[in-house]
Amino acid sequence: MSLPPLLTNLQQTTSRLQLTDLLLDDGHGSLPTPPPEPLLAAREATVLLPMPVHPVAAEYARSRFGKVLVVGEDVDLDEGLKLADGILNRANALPADMLVRAQRLLAISVVGVGYDSIHIPTCIDRRISVLNCPGSNAHAVSELTIALTLALLRRVPEVDRRLRSGQLVRSIDVLGRSLRGKVVGIIGMGATARCTAEIFLHAFSCSIHIYSPTSPLTRWTTHDPSGALAHTRHDTLSAMLPHVDILTLHCPLTDATRRLISSRELDTMKPGSVLVNMSRGAVVDEKALYDALRSSETLMGAASDVFAFEPVGRDTVNGLLDLENFIATPHMSVYMH
Numbered sequence: 001m002s003l004p005p006l007l008t009n010l011q012q013t014t015s016r017l018q019l020t021d022l023l024l025d026d027g028h029g030s031l032p033t034p035p036p037e038p039l040l041a042a043r044e045a046t047v048l049l050p051m052p053v054h055p056v057a058a059e060y061a062r063s064r065f066g067k068v069l070v071v072g073e074d075v076d077l078d079e080g081l082k083l084a085d086g087i088l089n090r091a092n093a094l095p096a097d098m099l100v101r102a103q104r105l106l107a108i109s110v111v112g113v114g115y116d117s118i119h120i121p122t123c124i125d126r127r128i129s130v131l132n133c134p135g136s137n138a139h140a141v142s143e144l145t146i147a148l149t150l151a152l153l154r155r156v157p158e159v160d161r162r163l164r165s166g167q168l169v170r171s172i173d174v175l176g177r178s179l180r181g182k183v184v185g186i187i188g189m190g191a192t193a194r195c196t197a198e199i200f201l202h203a204f205s206c207s208i209h210i211y212s213p214t215s216p217l218t219r220w221t222t223h224d225p226s227g228a229l230a231h232t233r234h235d236t237l238s239a240m241l242p243h244v245d246i247l248t249l250h251c252p253l254t255d256a257t258r259r260l261i262s263s264r265e266l267d268t269m270k271p272g273s274v275l276v277n278m279s280r281g282a283v284v285d286e287k288a289l290y291d292a293l294r295s296s297e298t299l300m301g302a303a304s305d306v307f308a309f310e311p312v313g314r315d316t317v318n319g320l321l322d323l324e325n326f327i328a329t330p331h332m333s334v335y336m337h
């Protein structure tokens, strides 16, 4: 029986938790060569899930590990950290003080891609393996990117809100912009960036421009099995930004990308352009974004699935939720049926 799409990254994650090889070298140095044998067989491992997951996903994890403990259902966090041999983590914060309490911990496997919420230097000191699943949610994230781009360009949430509040809205008052043939700037060169680029290129005849401060690739290979993907790669963000109608963010959060988009960058964007952030909230200066959206001199609108403080709420987003030309979603891009 094939697993529902919701579970594919969990499946990938659980099978990787049996491995001890370390995939992570984040500039902090890498772990010593791992031993050839798994440190612990999955069937003997106690695995902690820091937050409740879909019941089918929990069941799947239970079929793979000796014991699965869900925080809030089976244990509290303190107890769970003491017992865990492994953690299946989504984006939960695992700071140093939490990791040192997890004395048995051998591996953290990220159910997804980004591992910025985990304190990597402590993992290196404590020889805890950290693994992620690159590409596991590329389709899910790229589909929401397209949905948010179209919603911004055609002003869908704004019009819907006006109608619900009883206003008479004439189509001539809410003219949107077409996506077809536009210039798309993508920050990032990973699987999600590529998948998103393919849809913009093949479905909407957009031209694709790329900038990545973190990727070792110089350009996407034309030998990729999914076919050639015509694109222009820029060496600097400032060379790309003035050309783009749509800017989408798919890079990891690192020292090189924190606040990559701030007022200086936003000021150089084209009038009428839109920004979609699917990477991490801290890649964009939210206050600068608020100012740019209020002035409307450059950006027509922006959407974000990720925020500097999550879970997202009215008090945590520097006023963004008060703006008509801003769309928020609650870090939901990675899951769909």
Ligand SMILES: O=CC(=O)O
Residues within 6 Å of the ligand: 091, 111, 112, 113, 114, 115, 137, 334
């Ligand atoms: O945000 C989701 C992920 O990094 O997988």
